[in-house]
Amino acid sequence: MATRLVQINMKALDDSALGGFWAQALGWAVSSEEPGVTNLEPEGFVYPDPIAVCIDLVISPKPKTVKNRVHVDLATTSPAHQAELVARLEELGATRADIGQGDVAWTVMADPEGNEFCVLDSLYAQTGPIASVVVDCADPRAMADFWGQATDWTVHKVTEHSAVLRSAQGVGPYLQFLRTPDVKTGWNRVHLDIRPYPGDDPAAEAARLRALGATAVDLGESAVSWTVLADPEGNEFCLLTPA
Numbered sequence: 001m002a003t004r005l006v007q008i009n010m011k012a013l014d015d016s017a018l019g020g021f022w023a024q025a026l027g028w029a030v031s032s033e034e035p036g037v038t039n040l041e042p043e044g045f046v047y048p049d050p051i052a053v054c055i056d057l058v059i060s061p062k063p064k065t066v067k068n069r070v071h072v073d074l075a076t077t078s079p080a081h082q083a084e085l086v087a088r089l090e091e092l093g094a095t096r097a098d099i100g101q102g103d104v105a106w107t108v109m110a111d112p113e114g115n116e117f118c119v120l121d122s123l124y125a126q127t128g129p130i131a132s133v134v135v136d137c138a139d140p141r142a143m144a145d146f147w148g149q150a151t152d153w154t155v156h157k158v159t160e161h162s163a164v165l166r167s168a169q170g171v172g173p174y175l176q177f178l179r180t181p182d183v184k185t186g187w188n189r190v191h192l193d194i195r196p197y198p199g200d201d202p203a204a205e206a207a208r209l210r211a212l213g214a215t216a217v218d219l220g221e222s223a224v225s226w227t228v229l230a231d232p233e234g235n236e237f238c239l240l241t242p243a
Contacts, residue, residue: 075131
């Protein structure tokens with residue numbers, strides 16, 4: 001059994017407006033499965049497919065108060081393309097952000113609701129508009145070990161400072177775990193969603209993930225069709241139904 005990363009879930013005060021920003025930023029299509037949920041994926045995309053990690057924006061009345069522990073890096077093809085993309089994103093409502101990054105080659109920005117993201121300077125090629133999904137962590141090696149077994153994604157690099165995974169098909173964005181000194185506080189406003197393959201038993205897959213080090217998250221009386229778990233560093237993620 002195995003799962004694969006299929007989407008990221010982002011809470012939003014206004015899912016429709018924020019979805020509009022990200023759709024224009026990525027050049028993706030917008031849809032909605034129900035009020036309060038905005039779905040983004042590439043035009044003509046057949047879900048799920050490793051060529052893209054989609055975005056679900058879900059309405060939440062709680063405002064963003066701390067730096068997100070999960071963010072996306074946007075891909076560019078050259079420094080000139082990077083500058084052009086940054087300018088276009090600013091016209092769409094993004095702002096430049098200072099999170100203490102210092103003098104770096106990438107540009108740190110925030111979307112209209114303050115969610116941080118980075119615009120890279122052609123560090124990755126052939127990933128689509130999202131170069132990587134980045135997760136802050138304390139121990140990249142431990143996170144690579146867990147997520148490399150939790151999913152069928154391939155571990156490409158592991159150091160004391162970062163770990164990089166990518167779909168077993170070698171397409172789409174990377175998943176990067178980046179060592180930071182920040183301590184997790186409260187629920188992550190952005191989290192990962194993973195999905196088993198058709199025919200897999202969701203309960204057995206949830207048990208396998210717990211055996212790898214995941215823990216169950218108590219949602220109280222909430223009745224949902226998916227399972228909410230947390231990885232070994234407490235980052236919430238959803239195990240969706242097989243598809």
